Amino acid sequence: MNTPREHIIKSYDDELTRLTGEIVRMGELAVTQLESAIDVVERRDERAAQRVVDNDEAIDALEQEISHDVVRLLALRAPIAGDLRNVFAALRIAADIERIGDYAANVAKRSIPLSMVAPISAAAKLGYLAELAASEVRTVLTAYRDRDAEAAYQVWKDDADLDEAYTGLFRELLTYMMEDPRNITxxxxxLFMAKNIERIGDHATNIAENVWFVVHGEPLVAPRAKRDLTASPDFDRK
Amino acid sequence: MNTPREHIIKSYDDELTRLTGEIVRMGELAVTQLESAIDVVERRDERAAQRVVDNDEAIDALEQEISHDVVRLLALRAPIAGDLRNVFAALRIAADIERIGDYAANVAKRSIPLSMVAPISAAAKLGYLAELAASEVRTVLTAYRDRDAEAAYQVWKDDADLDEAYTGLFRELLTYMMEDPRNITxxxxxLFMAKNIERIGDHATNIAENVWFVVHGEPLVAPRAKRDLTASPDFDRK
Known part of the structure; x- marks a missing residue:
């Protein structure tokens, strides 16, 4: 038989499990949006692009819902220490996922004015960037669900690969622009689409940091490569 | 003489006033960062740019502090209805200000690789964009401090001017790039710096929406021009 106290604790855990599930589902929706965005870039399908843009509202609505659940949980249960960390991380992770959804929708939106003259190889590399980003987000969502700090740390480190691929594509796009002014627009x-995808990777690392914090109770601090090398002083000093 | 209940209410109001003050100060720091960023772009001062980048950590730290204050307030006081709206808005506004700080630091960072060949008139227009954005952020912070929904609504509408200026600069930059390949990098x-400033305006409108919500208890919904016209289907269809 449960004592009333155990009952409260169990119910709190239930609510936290439900909250985690909601966030993971929201994250899966955002990854699907990113994959759909890349798909419409490849197919140049204007109506499908508009659908991705419209779907972003569903993610925004989910974030609002999750925020309200979190605030209710805080107000009703007054959690402390580890529980408070969990609730706090939930709020931050939901905000990161909302941003991932925004970036995915923006990739889809920019596919519409993208004229057919865009260099094919660059568009293909954009797909590769998106694959890396989608894989980061999926892995970090699983790490969050399982409270697996090591898996989260791996995502955090792997984001350097996405940064490197982004920098390579950035350089390549500049070359195309210099070769032929018709490539500029x-x-x-x-460039903006690639930047959006690179930012999705940054949000995946934010989520990874939150997973680490939830599990270990202290922030993840470790040396790591700079995020956007194209904005660094050395980029143009070859 | 205060009854204990009144005492609790007054103390809660005190805490909310203190929280509002913290957020306004954080916002002022972010606006100063934006102004410093534009200053270093004009002067091409690498060391000053690095200082702006480094200062961003102070804003991030303030946001962490505010978030913790909010969570403590929620956990200890279990506010309801209007109070809950206030606390919730504080959390969201602090997050928007943190993003404004990020964008300001990014503008400063990109001034470093910006070579001297950048068209002078474009750099001057970037300064104008930043002035509009800084004015939006300052005005919306005052509106937040005074809980002035009408002033917030004005900022929300005025952001269309910044969007228009951004679109104009975007077109102009494309022209420079087409005229001379040396302008491309x-x-x-x-382009990215202008986009960062345009996003600062978007965050000012987010804050405006939160001020409206705090005052009126319902979301601000009104027809408004699209944010980034350069990403819209009609941009290249002249």
């Missing part, structure tokens, strides 16, 4: 959109 | 950085 489409390559500018591809 | 510096103009790419200017």
């Amino acid at each position: 489409p390559c500018t959109h591809l | 510096p103009c790419t950085h200017l």
Whole structure:
């Protein structure tokens, strides 16, 4: 038989499990949005692109719902220490996922003005970037569900690969633009799309940091490569 | 004489006033960062740029502090209805300010690789964009401090001017890039800097929406021009 105290604790755990499930589902929706966005870039399907843009509202609504659940949980249960960390991380992770959804929708949106003259190889590399980012987000969501700090740390480190691929594509796009002025407008959109995907990777590392914090109770601090090398002082000093 | 109940209410109000003050100060720091960033772009001062980048940590730390204050307030006081709205808005506004700080630091960072060949008129227009954005953020912070929903709504509407200025600069930069390939790399950085400033305006409108919600208890919904016209289907269809 449960004592009333055990009953409260169990119910709190239930609520936390439900909250984690909601966040993971929201995250899966955001990854699907990213994959759909890349798909419409490849197919140049304007109506499908608009659908991705419209779907972003569902993710925003989920974040609002999760935020309200978190605030209710805080107000009703007054959690402390480890529980408070969990609730706090939930709020931050939901905000990161909301941003991932925004970036995915923006990739889809920019596929519409992208004219057919965009260099094919650059568009293909954008797909590769998106694959890396989607894989980061999926892995970190699983790490969050399982409270697996090591798996989260791996995502955090692996984001350097996405940064490197982004820097390579950035350089390549500049070259296309210099070769032929007709490439400038489409390559500018591809630059912003690539940047959006690189930012998705940054949000995956934010989530990884939150998973680490939830598990260990202290922040993840370790040396790591700078995020956007194209914005660094050395980028143009070859 | 205060009854204990009144005492609790007054103390809660005190805490909320203190929280509002903290957030306004954090916001002022972010605006100063934006102004410093534009200053270093104009002067091409690498060391000053690095200082702006480093200062961003202070804003991040303030956001962490505010988030913890909010969570403590929620856990200890279990506020309801209007109070809950206030606390909830504080959390969201602090997050928006943290993003504004990030964008300001990114503008400063990109000023470093910006070569001297960047078209002067474009760099000057970037300064104008930053002025509009800084004014939006300052005005919305005052509106938040005074719980002035009408002033917040004005900022929300005025952001259309910043969007228009951004679209104009975007077109101009494309023209420079097409005229001379040597402009491509510096103009790419200017494009990203302009985009960062345009996003600061978006965060000012987010804050405006939160001020409206705090005052009226319902979301601000009104027809408004699309944010980034350069990402819209009609941009390249002249």
